[in-house]
Structures are given as structure tokens and as C-alpha cells.
Amino acid sequence: MVEGDPAAPYTDATRARLEVAFAAYELADLARAAVPIGEHELSPDGTGRSAGATLADAAHVLGxxxxFFEAAAVFERMAGADWELVGDTLGVSARAARDRFAVAEVCFREGANGPRGETSWWRAHLAEQPLEAARDLDDWVLRHRDGDGDLGTTPVSGGLVRRVNTGG
Incomplete structure (x- = not known):
């Protein structure tokens, strides 16, 4: 559903939704990696051989x-939600929602790194090659589908929307 001029940039909401998709991919991959129990992970008495490794994995999943949570809030804002709706959805006040997510929104709008200063190769890739970034996610979804029905061949990139060029 790529609308408008094919050379036009994607809408802010589209870019924000791609960030949600990437955050979900990252979360899913980290969580999936924590499921298998390695052949040499446990000692004969059932304790871990590598102290702190499981907790470190859980910390990565939590991060x-x-x-993912921040990206979803920023997407909702880019898609037109006001702070009242964001707060209502989360069961907090509009002010609490704004306090929690405003920095992430500003970082997104300015194309900056994340609110905690983490460098994001993904944000750079998305800014330079948004369609390629979406196609990378298409590939991931298609490799990991599990009874998800017919997702088509472009489960991510097929829904992208470009800004409509009004020719002004």
C-alpha cells in the first residue's frame, strides 16, 4: 500500500511504526534465544555454570x-494520539504519559539516538534506507511465521505509506 510519490519520504507515523516493528523483532529474538537450555549450561547439581548469565539475558530482554514500549508510544503520538489517549490507554494521567515518553518522541522527531543516549544502527538504517529496513523485517517475519495465516510476501513493507506529494 505504498501511496503517493514513490520518491517521497515516508510519513512520520510510517517511520515510527517501522521502529515498533524493529523493537518487536529485537524483543522476540532476545526472548527466543533464552528458551533453549544449552547442553553444558547446567552443572550436574542443576546450578548454572556461568554465574549471572541468565540474569544478564533477562536484563537484555527487559531493555x-x-x-518496544517507548516505540509504541511514539508511534501512537505520530499517528495522532494526544497525551490524554496515551495516558488513558496506560491507566495513567496525560501528564504522566507525557513525562514518561516526551523525550523519546523528541528524539524520534529529531532523528537522534534513543532517550538514554544509546546509539541505534537501526535508526540510521531506517533514516537512510527505510524500504530496505522494512524488507529486512519482511524477511525476518517470513522466516519466523508459525501458523500466522497468509501474511503475503511483504508483511511489513506492504503496509508502508509515503507522504503525498501535492506538487507545491
Whole structure:
């Protein structure tokens, strides 16, 4: 559903939704990696051989979940939601929602790194090659589908929307 001029940039909401998709991919991959129990992971008495490794894995999953949460809030804002709706959805006040997500929104709008200063190769890739970034996610979705029905061949990139060029 790529609308408008094919050379036109994607809408802010489209770019924000791609960030949500990437955050979900990252979260899913990290969580999936924590499921298998390695052949030499446990000692004969059932304790871990590598102290702290499981907790470190869980911390990475939690960080990814936070990035997913922030990306979802920024997407809702780019898609037109006001702080009242964001707050209502989360069961908090509009002010609390704004306090929690305003920095992430500003970082997104300015194309800056994440609110905690983390460098994002994804944000750079998305800014330079948004369609390629979406196609990378298409590939990931198609490799990992599990009874998801017919997703088509472009489950991510097929829904992208470009800004409509009014020729002004």
C-alpha cells in the first residue's frame, strides 16, 4: 500500500511504526534465544555454570521490552494520539504519559539516538534506507511465521505509506 510519490519520504507515523516493528523483532529474538537450555549450561547439581548469565539475558530482554514500549508510544503520538489517549490507554494521567515518553518522541522527531543516549544502527538504517529496513523485517517475519495465516510476501513493507506529494 505504498501511496503517493514513490520518491517521497515516508510519513512520520510510517517511520515510527517501522521502529515498533524493529523493537518487536529485537524483543522476540532476545526472548527466543533464552528458551533453549544449552547442553553444558547446567552443572550436574542443576546450578548454572556461568554465574549471572541468565540474569544478564533477562536484563537484555527487559531493555528490549522497554524500547518496544517507548516505540509504541511514539508511534501512537505520530499517528495522532494526544497525551490524554496515551495516558488513558496506560491507566495513567496525560501528564504522566507525557513525562514518561516526551523525550523519546523528541528524539524520534529529531532523528537522534534513543532517550538514554544509546546509539541505534537501526535508526540510521531506517533514516537512510527505510524500504530496505522494512524488507529486512519482511524477511525476518517470513522466516519466523508459525501458523500466522497468509501474511503475503511483504508483511511489513506492504503496509508502508509515503507522504503525498501535492506538487507545491
Amino acid at each position: 528490549a521490552a522497554r524500547r
